[in-house]
Amino acid sequence: MSSRKPATIREIARAAGVSTSTVSRAFSRPEMLSAATVETVRRVADELAYVPNRSARALSTGLQGAIAIIVSDIANPFFAPLVRGIERQCDNEDVLVLLGDTDETVAKETTLLAKLARQADGVILAGPRSSDEEITALSEQIPLVLVNRELAGVPRVLIDTATGMREAVAHLSGLGHRRLAYAPGPAESWSNAQRQAAVTSAASECGIEVIVLDNERPTHEAGIALVPTILESRATAVIAFDDVLGQGILAGLGTGAVAVPDQISVIGCDDTVAARAFPAMTAIAADIELAGEQAAATLLAVVRGGDESPDPVVLPTHLVVRDSTGPVGASGN
Amino acid sequence: MSSRKPATIREIARAAGVSTSTVSRAFSRPEMLSAATVETVRRVADELAYVPNRSARALSTGLQGAIAIIVSDIANPFFAPLVRGIERQCDNEDVLVLLGDTDETVAKETTLLAKLARQADGVILAGPRSSDEEITALSEQIPLVLVNRELAGVPRVLIDTATGMREAVAHLSGLGHRRLAYAPGPAESWSNAQRQAAVTSAASECGIEVIVLDNERPTHEAGIALVPTILESRATAVIAFDDVLGQGILAGLGTGAVAVPDQISVIGCDDTVAARAFPAMTAIAADIELAGEQAAATLLAVVRGGDESPDPVVLPTHLVVRDSTGPVGASGN
């Protein structure tokens, strides 16, 4: 049937022969109490399976003991490790995680933000689609940390895929490639802007020509659909905005019996599914789970009254060479 | 800087010239009030940007307006669509979603359960590792819905992969296969028990011999590692516990230059990554997102005082034939 009522601070106090404040302190400010008292109270609390009621605590302190993470699509393999990292960090600090999925729409992002902002002490916004103005306004109402979005004055965790992209271009250059296609992601995406700019500038430094393909959504299907254009472009290598798109391109090439890497090389980004692609895809790897941990750590620091605008955290990336890249011209391109 | 303090029920009451109870009712029980009063209060509330404080409401009513979803590993592609479905349903009903990741350990599952049970009105437990006894005990303390676990008396949503497995065996039988390997998942997994039993019985009905391989974890790496044993077994087809394991097997076969499906056929389960595998993998498909929605709907119904033990929801599956299965013997096995 229904549940027994959980023990309250008063019952513990009576059972332990102390006052309610002592019980409270045993949990929230143990350093104010003698070690012996803390020990006693904790033992009794354990026996009675006492767990502090967060609603009551929240009402009293104004802090929820929870943060919210808002992602554009939990099914995107980039977000799984990110959420995992956030989860782990929060679990360590005994903070709850509220999850929101915007389904890639700005409207839902706004609604969710409004709803969650009241329930959480802070929000991690990953891959936001809202405008700079909206985000800035929001950041004045609730502690906010951005992931992969650059916005002065708002704490953020950035994954420096640009450096990895340069490494990727150098790798291709060393293999003799001189004609490179870039398959972009969403136009509003900060990550895409970074990646595309890095590819373009690195390529021009190496004397490599870049064709920027026409694409928006970073999906498997979009990757498959890009293949004809890629072949037309006569590029000998493709760098994709992310692994999902890259894997789609690999799939499309496979269907068309285009040999990878003999006829064309392919590089992905994020290293989420690259290792499982066929052929195993060369990709720019980042520690996404760490990014999640850092985002959570940053947010919790702000929430707990630390630095209002900490320096951005920038995480390094590096190229992992696998089987989808090789010397140009094995097949006469 | 920080945010202005939000308006409270008392300020609205004063501004609207009514009592706090009236303001409260205007939001939670408008039918008790005259239309005019409701209108007045709501207007004033709007002007003052009043939003009810959920912590206070929770403290008073004992209801949190949130449910928790506990998964064993958010990075497993099975859980992403599940969480998505839950999220969607909860969002529709204005309920918040708390996320917990047990990292596949029973200990963390227990801790998390204890922690979240207090903060949520109910819990969805997906792929639990705890014992029947523990789960039963818990279900007496808080509304609980299981996903893919059979336990009498506890509301549950089950994906009937057994039927799909029989379909898969029939498919292989029709292709002439007579020697089949099954690559299992976790021994404690209800899903694995279902799948393995279905494969075994369906195969024996078709006169197909089944070799059950030795495996526990459904990971890509485990799939790769299974390949030598699979080849030794001289099976002409493999059915994997899930897509991830199946994709690993495909990868291992590819590395060993074993042709799929000419030399060996491979079938996955869940259809999470099957379509993106190479070759595109035949798999048993289920609507996991729907499972999530149903789980959330079931839980919310129970929470809201409906049926204490609703009938289990059982979702159908079907085989999706792709490129990883073909007639036996193209290469003399």
Place this chain on the structure above:
DNA sequence: TTGTACGCGTTATCAA
């Protein structure tokens, strides 16, 4: 170091 007493914002009970 510990206890007393009040307030956090809301809903429920009871009375008007």
Place this chain on the structure above:
DNA sequence: TTGATAACGCGTACAA
């Protein structure tokens, strides 16, 4: 239909 008031469980001045 509306209002006054007592909980809900906890944290924290303030007092001891």
